[in-house]
Amino acid sequence: MLAGLEPLDAGSIFLGGEDVSQLDAKDRDVAMVFQSYALYPHMTVAENMGFALKVAGINSEEILKRVHETATLLDLQELLERKPKELSGGEKQRVAMGRAIVRKPQLFLMDEPLSNLDAKLRVSTRTRISALQRELSVTTLYVTHDQAEAMTMGTRVAVMNKGRLHQVASPQEIYEKPADIFVATFIGSPAMNILELSEASLTLHFGVNLNPEMLLGVRPDKWEISESGVEVHVDSVEFLGADSYVYATPKSPDASLVGAEFLVFRCKPKEAPSIGEHLFLSPTEVHLFDKTSGVRLNN
Secondary structure, eight states: OOSSSSOOSSSOOEETTEEOTTSOGGGSOEEEEOSSOOOOTTSOHHHHHHHHHHHTTOOHHHHHHHHHHHHHHTTOGGGTTOOGGGSOHHHHHHHHHHHHHTTOOSEEEEESTTTTSOHHHHHHHHHHHHHHHHHHTOEEEEEOSOHHHHHHHOSSEEEEETTEEEEEEOHHHHHHSOSBHHHHHHSSSSOOEEEEEOHHHHHHHHSOOOOTTEEEEEOGGGEEEESSSEEEEEEEEEEOSSOEEEEEEEOOTTEEESSOSSEEEEEOGGGOOOTTOEEEEEESSOEEEETTTOBBOOO
């Protein structure tokens, strides 16, 4: 809809203060970067980057200037005469970005641009994209299924599921105050633990009187080993250098996990329990959700 490829059912789209809802795609000042690089195989890098400008009737001198400026920005100067088949995946992605940047649009639309890259290259490229976005100061709508990309690159994050918009907020607010159980379990790795406890257990272990129609959410870093609370059996321990993640099964008869096989908590490696050990966990911070709707209940 933003690009003009789909009509609106309702509402309006404003770009730079102008209502563009009824404009054709070609008349919107929008540049797109796709998951597939979509480069013309018979053209050089320079020709690929300047093609949209050529079609728009911009003179060759201006095209050359913009292409070289953008190539410098993306470290593509040495690749301008190469064909796409001579490039690596990361280089092709930079060319695809360069093709969008030379247009100097009001809006960038990026559709999972890093999904075809290996893990190491994805990290370095997302850092480059973030730096470019700040330098160019152009609004960018970035679509991704990778919550780490969303949290590290976004200034505002819109979380969607099956066509429904669940929450729009800063990365910090999304993490600290998820609007519902879907957002709570999608954002954050490992995911938030969601538990169902009896009213008696909530009062006994957490010192609060809560409606039994609520579910309790606790992030892995918000548990502490204590003398009472939720009893668990330690199934496995993952050592990750500075931290360890412990995967455990609740053994309290009135406490059960929702939508997950294991309860996960984070601790320092020197404090990690042994596999097979029984211990008690208490939360230092809790999130409350309506059992039926999944909506967040506490501020």
